[in-house]
Amino acid sequence: MFRNITPVVQRLLLINIAIFLAGNFFIPVLDDWFALYNINSPLFKPFQFLTYMFMHADFWHLFSNMFGLMIFGPILEQFLGPKKLFILWMVCGMGAGVLYSGYTLVQYRNLEDKVLAFESNPDPEYFNRLVIENKGYFTQEVFDFVDQYSRNPQDPAHIQQAEQTLQNILRLQVNQPMVGASGALFGILVAFAMLFPNTQLFLLFPPMPIKAKYLVFFYGAYTIYNVLITNPSDNVAHFAHLSGLVIGAILVYVWKKNRTNFY
Numbered sequence: 502m503f504r505n506i507t508p509v510v511q512r513l514l515l516i517n518i519a520i521f522l523a524g525n526f527f528i529p530v531l532d533d534w535f536a537l538y539n540i541n542s543p544l545f546k547p548f549q550f551l552t553y554m555f556m557h558a559d560f561w562h563l564f565s566n567m568f569g570l571m572i573f574g575p576i577l578e579q580f581l582g583p584k585k586l587f588i589l590w591m592v593c594g595m596g597a598g599v600l601y602s603g604y605t606l607v608q609y610r611n612l613e614d615k616v617l618a619f620e621s622n623p624d625p626e627y628f629n630r631l632v633i634e635n636k637g638y639f640t641q642e643v644f645d646f647v648d649q650y651s652r653n654p655q656d657p658a659h660i661q662q663a664e665q666t667l668q669n670i671l672r673l674q675v676n677q678p679m680v681g682a683s684g685a686l687f688g689i690l691v692a693f694a695m696l697f698p699n700t701q702l703f704l705l706f707p708p709m710p711i712k713a714k715y716l717v718f719f720y721g722a723y724t725i726y727n728v729l730i731t732n733p734s735d736n737v738a739h740f741a742h743l744s745g746l747v748i749g750a751i752l753v754y755v756w757k758k759n760r761t762n763f764y
Contacts, residue, residue: 509583510574513590514567517682520555521563532556536678537598540606544676550602554594556680566682573693580696581756589692589752590685593745597684600744609674616667623660625651628667635670684741687724688749690717695753721746 506514524531537553538545557563570590578586612635619627629647632639643666650659693700694717701710724746727739 505575506571507575507578507583507586509578509587509590510570513570513574517555517557517563517567521557521560524556532678532680536680537602538678539609539675540602541609542675544678550595550598553598553678553680554682554685557682558680562681566686569686570682570689573689577689577692577696581692585756589688589749590682592752593688593748594682594685596748597687597741597744598679600748601679601684601738601741604740605674609671612674613671616664616671619667620664623654623663625654625663628663631667631670638670638673679738679741681738683738684745684748687720687742687745688752690720691746691749692753693717695750695757717746 520531520535524535533544534546535549535552535556537549557566574586574590577589581589615631619631625647628650632643632647646659646662646666650656650663653659694713698712698714700713702713702716703710704716721743724739724743727737728743
């Protein structure tokens, strides 16, 4: 398997592994510099649209992305050529970061409007609704406070604590970074499925064969489902995955139309 790794795939593997080792063992502040933060965060920098895709949360995050690249990347590089594979990886990764940033910006502005609405008209039922919508951010103490506030809705101390709780949610949301090459990898997956749709793949979990086109279809459906349910406690950037799929599909579609440059 390792002998068949093509040049661009090999370089991407080495860069990702080197940056992971540097960030975890030598330069810990790389996470603060290179992870992709919300556009409203003071930690956001435009170059993070590029750098975030070379950062990973932990070893298994790195392993899953690099394993996928190692499995599907060499075949695509041989078929598309090194230049197009590199373009596919970079455009899907950076494009996923840009679209995800727009998505999180809309989410943040929506939550900010709800917090302002509460501050202009404090109401325990409305506060309770916001807590339930964002329950992934809270400990049991907050849910205990919801009961206290409901019993004393006019208490200024309770109102102030409710406002501080909602402001804390805003701070947590705006300073929650995204890392990983998953958007780029999903572009690779959809490209493989479009170019080799009937190739039989064998899954490890569950152990069964499946055609590439069906695998990507189920991945896409699962990703869309997770985007729609918007669970705050889920730390997976599903919208970035979906963005990588869409951008990769568009790129391959354009390349396939232009047959003179595609082959």
